[in-house]
Amino acid sequence: MDLMEFSKEHLEFRDEVRDFAQNRLKPIAEDLERKAEFDYDLIMEIGRKGWFGIPIPEKYGGMGKDNVSYILALEELTKVCGATAIMVAAHCSLCVCPIYYDGNEEQKKKYLVPLARGEKIGSFGLSEPNAGSDAGGTETTAVLKDGKWVINGQKRWITNGSYADVIVFTAQTNKELKHHGIYSFIVEKGTPGFSPGNKEDKLGLRSSNTAELLFDECELPPENLLGKEGEGFKVFMRTLDGGRISIGMLGLGLGEGALESAIEFATTHERKGKPLIKYQWVQKLIADTATELEAARHLIYHAARLKDAKVDLNKEGAMAKLYASEVGTRACRKMMDIIGPDSINGTYPIQRLLRDAKLMEIGEGTSEVQRIVIGRQLLGR
Numbered sequence: 301m302d303l304m305e306f307s308k309e310h311l312e313f314r315d316e317v318r319d320f321a322q323n324r325l326k327p328i329a330e331d332l333e334r335k336a337e338f339d340y341d342l343i344m345e346i347g348r349k350g351w352f353g354i355p356i357p358e359k360y361g362g363m364g365k366d367n368v369s370y371i372l373a374l375e376e377l378t379k380v381c382g383a384t385a386i387m388v389a390a391h392c393s394l395c396v397c398p399i400y401y402d403g404n405e406e407q408k409k410k411y412l413v414p415l416a417r418g419e420k421i422g423s424f425g426l427s428e429p430n431a432g433s434d435a436g437g438t439e440t441t442a443v444l445k446d447g448k449w450v451i452n453g454q455k456r457w458i459t460n461g462s463y464a465d466v467i468v469f470t471a472q473t474n475k476e477l478k479h480h481g482i483y484s485f486i487v488e489k490g491t492p493g494f495s496p497g498n499k500e501d502k503l504g505l506r507s508s509n510t511a512e513l514l515f516d517e518c519e520l521p522p523e524n525l526l527g528k529e530g531e532g533f534k535v536f537m538r539t540l541d542g543g544r545i546s547i548g549m550l551g552l553g554l555g556e557g558a559l560e561s562a563i564e565f566a567t568t569h570e571r572k573g574k575p576l577i578k579y580q581w582v583q584k585l586i587a588d589t590a591t592e593l594e595a596a597r598h599l600i601y602h603a604a605r606l607k608d609a610k611v612d613l614n615k616e617g618a619m620a621k622l623y624a625s626e627v628g629t630r631a632c633r634k635m636m637d638i639i640g641p642d643s644i645n646g647t648y649p650i651q652r653l654l655r656d657a658k659l660m661e662i663g664e665g666t667s668e669v670q671r672i673v674i675g676r677q678l679l680g681r
């Protein structure tokens with residue numbers, strides 16, 4: 301029995317997403333992976349369902365649900381296709397949310413409404429060749445010239461980067477001010493001086509799009525500044541707190557997918573005339589993995605509830621992301637041991653899940669960086 305305090309509305313919504321994930325996404329997930337191509341029509345189909353703006357009020361084009369609903373949806377999508385889930389997560393947690401929390405009314409009308417309605421794709425550009433974990437080391441510059449912000453620099457590893465219509469990004473306005481000089485901005489596809497660059501050929505999440513963003517004397521009007529001057533660092537730190545919950549959920553969902561796959565295998569395959577599931581070593585692997593996944597699930601949903609309660613979740617978000625992403629990878633590895641050789645040749649999706657899960661330990665801050673965040677909170681530094 302699930303006593304995690306999900307309401308009837310939560311469970312009905314989860315079932316709606318589960319139905320789509322199992323019947324529409326699961327049959328094509330391997331094919332998407334093999335082609336390693338972004339499926340624009342599929343993503344827009346998800347957008348039309350309203351799932352690009354699950355936790356955003358209806359007034360701004362969203363579904364008006366809570367963050368727990370959003371995380372439940374990501375869980376169902378991730379169990380069958382991590383690549384699809386990360387595109388939704390990057391759009392919603394990293395682009396829609398900062399505009400909702402920090403945008404002014406004009407920006408909400410112009411950008412948030414079409415993004416939340418699923419008419420446009422969003423992304424978030426923080427990481428650079430020399431700055432990601434060290435966000436304070438942002439090298440992209442924004443200089444105010446004749447009333448316009450002139451942007452120069454390069455972003456790297458940006459999910460949805462090649463396809464995004466609206467991008468929230470960071471730039472340094474005054475190096476001497478260090479992180480206080482970093483501001484957040486909004487840029488639209490097609491703005492002169494702005495273009496997507498090379499696409500990454502990744503180990504996992506291969507049908508998700510991860511690309512560079514290039515700025516060359518790109519001029520933005522003052523109204524494209526997101527949040528108040530000097531508060532850009534706060535904007536994206538809060539964005540990362542929320543984003544960590546969704547990336548943690550992706551790690552967890554991939555582990556849950558691996559567990560389901562191994563249980564299916566162990567109940568339908570025999571060795572020495574006995575179903576694999578009857579062997580104690582298989583039961584132990586399954587029990588240990590299910591226990592770790594359940595613990596991760598509690599951390600993730602706890603962090604989502606803190607977000608709904610609008611309280612600080614810096615430590616809890618980092619703990620959820622750290623634990624769930626590492627448990628996700630471990631679960632995939634252990635479940636591969638049960639399936640054996642059929643786990644490595646594509647007969648079962650588990651090798652894809654393992655490759656996807658490893659990326660969740662890196663994206664949105666590596667495990668080491670999560671430990672630093674947690675340590676700072678615990679030690680009061």
Ligand SMILES: Cc1cc2nc3c(=O)[nH]c(=O)nc-3n(C[C@H](O)[C@H](O)[C@H](O)COP(=O)(O)OP(=O)(O)OC[C@H]3O[C@@H](n4cnc5c(N)ncnc54)[C@H](O)[C@@H]3O)c2cc1C
Binds near residue numbers: 394460505
């Ligand atoms: C699939 C995927 C999608 C992504 N999507 C986005 C996106 O949409 N937008 C975006 O902006 N970025 C995105 N990223 C980038 C990602 O967030 C960064 O790569 C990640 O935060 C790591 O930062 P980095 O690249 O600076 O790595 P580095 O920090 O250079 O990592 C190298 C090593 O240094 C270690 N390290 C770094 N700092 C410290 C420290 N202070 N102490 C000890 N060790 C340290 C790390 O743990 C790691 O072992 C994505 C990455 C992936 C893999």
